[in-house]
Amino acid sequence: MVRALDLLSFARPLVGDMPLELWLLDLSGPPPAEAIAWLSQEERDRAARFAFSLNRDRYLNAHIALRLVLKEYCGLAPQRQRFVPGPDGKPQLTEPADCHFSLSYAGDVALMGIDCDKAVGVDIECDRPIPDADELSVLHFHPREQLALSSLPALFRHGTGFLQGWTRKEACLKALGHGLTMPAAQIHSGLKGRRPVRMDGRVVLEVGCCPPLTGYTAAWARTIDHQDRHA
Numbered sequence: 108m109v110r111a112l113d114l115l116s117f118a119r120p121l122v123g124d125m126p127l128e129l130w131l132l133d134l135s136g137p138p139p140a141e142a143i144a145w146l147s148q149e150e151r152d153r154a155a156r157f158a159f160s161l162n163r164d165r166y167l168n169a170h171i172a173l174r175l176v177l178k179e180y181c182g183l184a185p186q187r188q189r190f191v192p193g194p195d196g197k198p199q200l201t202e203p204a205d206c207h208f209s210l211s212y213a214g215d216v217a218l219m220g221i222d223c224d225k226a227v228g229v230d231i232e233c234d235r236p237i238p239d240a241d242e243l244s245v246l247h248f249h250p251r252e253q254l255a256l257s258s259l260p261a262l263f264r265h266g267t268g269f270l271q272g273w274t275r276k277e278a279c280l281k282a283l284g285h286g287l288t289m290p291a292a293q294i295h296s297g298l299k300g301r302r303p304v305r306m307d308g309r310v311v312l313e314v315g316c317c318p319p320l321t322g323y324t325a326a327w328a329r330t331i332d333h334q335d336r337h338a
C-alpha cells in the first residue's frame with residue numbers, strides 16, 4: 108500500500124523530559140516514489156548499493172521522513188534541503204545551519220532528534236539479550252559505568268541495563284559528531300537519569316534516556332555551552 112505523503116504517516120513526536128525534540132520514524136512499507144525524487148543523487152546511489160530491499164526501503168523511508176520533520180522546523184521544502192557530512196561523517200543541513208538533527212536506526216523504526224540551537228545526538232537499539240555485556244563494558248564503558256553495571260541483576264545487566272549505557276554513550280558521541288571514531292570509554296554518560304557530561308573538566312553535553320518505547324532502548328544527548336555548566 109502506498110502511503111500518503113503527510114508527516115504523521117511517517118513520524119510521531121515523543122513526549123518527555125528532554126531539552127530537544129524527538130520523533131519516532133516508521134520505516135515499514137514501500138517508500139513513495141514521488142518522494143524518492145527529493146533525495147540527492149548521493150542518497151539514491153547509496154540506496155541502490157543495499158544488498159537487501161528491506162534495508163534499502165528503510166533507508167529511503169528514513170531520509171524521506173527526516174525531510175518531512177525538518178520541513179516542520181525550518182520551513183524548507185523537502186526537495187530544497189541539502190546535507191553535507193562533517194569531518195567524521197555526521198550529516199548536517201547546509202541551510203539553515205542552526206537546525207541540528209541526529210538519526211538512528213533499529214529494525215522498522217528510526218529515532219530522530221532535532222534542535223534549533225545546539226548539536227544533538229540520538230541512538231536507538233532493539234531490546235535483546237546481550238550475553239557479552241560484561242566483556243563489552245570493559246572495552247567501551249567508563250570505569251564508573253562498569254561499576255554501576257556490575258551492581259545490576261544479571262538478567263537486566265545482560266540486556267536493557269547494558270543497552271541504556273550503550274545508547275547514552277553513542278548519543279553523546281553522535282552529538283559531538285565523532286561517532287565511534289572517539290574512544291567511548293572516555294565519556295562518563297552513566298546508565299540512567301538526566302545528567303551533565305564533562306570532558307577535560309568542562310560540561311560539554313547533557314544526556315538522558317528517551318521516554319519508554321516498547322521493544323526499544325534509546326537515548327538522547329545535546330551539547331551545552333560552557334556558560335551553561337549549571338545544567
Ligand SMILES: CC(C)(COP(=O)(O)OP(=O)(O)OC[C@H]1O[C@@H](n2cnc3c(N)ncnc32)[C@H](O)[C@@H]1OP(=O)(O)O)[C@@H](O)C(=O)NCCC(=O)NCCS
Pocket residue numbers: 166169194195196197198209210211212213229230231277280281282283284285286287288
Ligand atoms: C556513525 C555511527 C556512530 C553510526 O552508528 P550506528 O549504530 O551504526 O548507526 P545508527 O543507526 O545509530 O546511526 C546512523 C546515522 O548516524 C548518522 N551519522 C553518521 N556519521 C555520524 C557521525 N560521525 N556522528 C554523528 N552521526 C553520524 C547518520 O545520520 C546515519 O544515518 P544514515 O546512515 O541514514 O546517513 C558509527 O557508524 C560510527 O561512528 N562510525 C565511525 C565513523 C565513520 O566510519 N565515518 C565514516 C565517514 S567519515
